Amino acid sequence: MPETLSFYALAGLAVVASALVIGQRNPMYSVMMLIASFAGLAGLYILLDAPFVAMAQIIIYAGAIMVLFLFVVMLLNAPQEDGADWDRTHPLRRPGVARVGALLATLLVVQLAWALNAATGLSAGVGERTDAATVSSIRALGRMLFNDHGFAFEATSILILVAMVGAVVLARREGES
Amino acid sequence: MIPLSHYLIVSVLLFAIGSAGVFLRRNLITILLSVEIMLNAVNLSFVAFGRAAGDLNGQIITFFVMTVAAAEAAVGLALVIALFRHRESLNPDAFTSLKW
């Protein structure tokens, strides 16, 4: 019972916050809402007996990535959505566009729901088959990560290095060394 | 015990919201945020499936997804900064030089 309650609460937080992210005008508020959504997701991960992922979510996503976003927003002093005059008369601003977008999104939801309906074995409880201990053991996780996925691990580190260099190069002001 | 389908429905909803955001918002940063939402939705479904199958691989994938998302966010934001310096605008419709 408490499990179900916490699930609905956390799920609701995640979804509502995400909806608000895309609904806000001010990007600063969007970032804040997204942090809230991540918190909800972290909770869901704990419910799924994945504490490591939950912590990683908070630390990496909410802690690092969102802070980066915040920095950029503040640096750019991002203006409001309604900008120059030409923007108001741009063809993509016509209401039709928004309606098509909404339609497509709804279509996607419908399709995915249909897919879910058609699939079997989903009504079983999430933790029925295995014991929580096997899934949430960090030791086991670490072992698997470094043994089976060693190559991907190293590659990812190179990827991060490249991204870092790239970001520095891209964001450089012209004329600086 | 919460059925798997519930988690999947949440994941679907988040994904849909994320895609709508990419399409509808006229601010580059908000578009990037929507992409992050989509990535998270996918993460959730991976972990849920992993738990249901008793497989740790679901979580490992999430690990990698997060790392890549971080890298992508860094580079993407660097691009946004460079673009902003050019046009003084964060509206994607302002950057249409590559048209026919």
Place this chain on the structure above:
Amino acid sequence: MLALIPLLPFVGFLVNSTLGRRLPKSVSGGLASLAMVLSFLVAASSVWQLVGMNPAERAVEQTLYTWIASGDFTVDVAFRLDPLSAVMLLVITGIGSLIHIYSTAYMHDEGDSEFARYFSYLNLFAAFMLVLVLGASFPVMFVGWEGVGLCSYLLIGFWFKKKSAADAGKKAFVVNRIGDYAFILGMLALFARFGTLDFQTIAARVGAMPVETGFGIISIATLLLFVGATGKSAQIPLYTWLPDAMEGPTPVSALIHAATMVTAGVYMIGRNAVLFSHAPETMGIVAVIGAATALMAGTIGLVQNDIKRVLAYSTVSQLGLMFLAMGVGAFGAGIFHLYTHAFFKALLFLGSGAVIHALHGEQDIRNMGGLRKFLPVTYWTFVIGSLALAGFPGLAGFFSKDEVLFETFAHGHTLLWVMGALTSLLTATYMGRLVFLTFWGERRSASAKATVDKHDAPGHSAHDAHGHSGHGDTHGAPHDAPPAMAFVLVVLAIGSVLAGYIGVPHALGGHNQLATWLAPSFAAPAVAGGEVAEAAEGAGGAEAGGEEALELTLMAVSSGIAIAGIAVACFIWVMRRELAASMATSFAPIHRLLLNKYYVDEIYDASVVHPLSAVSREGLWKVVDIGLIDGAVNGVASIVDGSAAALRRLQTGSVRTYASSIFVGVVLVLGYYLWR
């Protein structure tokens, strides 16, 4: 050794075509003539070798190499000398050499490179003609056949800067080509039937077959071959090129269009005597066309005013008689007439060349006259030639023409004999006219006409103006032929008298050696000796006692015709000149019809040339080439262009549009998988 015979003139061609420009005229001309004379000597010695052999197996063969080897079908480059080709060989090399010598004087006014070019073509022609008669199979003969057609084109259009000459060359080549097309079809038909194209093999196989009744494959094949012959030998319907061919230099007319090339068709039938005699339908057609052509050409020749054109139509007419002989089965007689005709026709052409040369380019006989005082050698040789052509008793033409007519009558073709006899009458008459108008009476030129460039026959002014303009002899009397030319004229005149004596028929006490000599060539090979005389030949063997009386009677009739014709000509054109003019006006429509050659050229033009050219221009060019092909190519280009123009509008430059298209794609793909 046989290969040497065509090779010598070919070498002459190579030398003259490459180096000739830089050689002085005496060298290039002398070289060419020497090549021909040497070829003649080699030919003579080969023939001598043949004479010493046993008549039943009189043949010398030489195979050079295998040309085509395709499955069962092989064609070798092989030459074969037998009695028939021996006769042809001697005519070509002998008369050819004489004409080469004549040309050195006649063409003297040309520039060095033109002179050399002329002789290179002439040698090339001789080489090809020799290949034609020596060839042992159809393909080799056809190489020569085509080659002489090419040389004819080159030589007719020798003065190519003159439009009429260039046109005449083209006309000759194109009309010949039509004949050649039929010839090829004939060869294919023979190949289909016999699987080989070798003369001996075909003759052997046909000899073993019964004579064909009705219109079978052999008749069709031989008919197609004959159509090819009508093109090459200027018979109905493909004769129209020969009168125009008079645009070429006169020695060319003598060699190609009198003595050798135009006889190729006759030779071809003689070579395939066994084949043709197994196709009576075709033989009948050959005879009828021969007789009809002879008569028609004779009527046209009667009213022509250009000296060379009269001779040209006379050639067509005499060729008709040769084909008549071949068609009734008298192969020996046809070849006999070919041989004698070569002498006196070449003589006549060369004589007319001397006249033209003396008058500095004048060719219209209405502007001539009284030349016998000034050109004695030319005059007397010309008279001998004309008498021989007319069939005056005792001269070469008498014997050969008489044999043709006798054989025709003896084989029962009375109507054809009548046509032949009428042709002889016409021949005698127009030759008389020619002699009387050209050499007798008073000179008609400078006094009566302001310019001498008036001709009746529309558009065909055939001057072989070698550097001189065509006026009358304003500077002194015309001079007779220079030594080189005179020599040749005399030799040919002697030949015109004596050449016939190898064919004197038994009826007059002779042994008709020519017929006996030629007989083995017309017999089917690989057949027992007893059938030699019977196979396809009517000379010599058909003369039993009663026949002799018939022959003598016909001989008397022919002589009478010849003399009568000359008398008529004398009457009209010597004694009562005004009669000719008044006849022309009172029979004006007929006169016009004859003068315009029965309008055949115009008919061909309207019925064949214009429709074809219209189809080509309107149909094939505008519709197919421009419309379809260009349209397809341009269409592809414009499709690419159009679709590219349409597709590039996808590049809106707007990131959101791209994102939305991705989104749409996702929805669609997902939907597709769900549907399945």
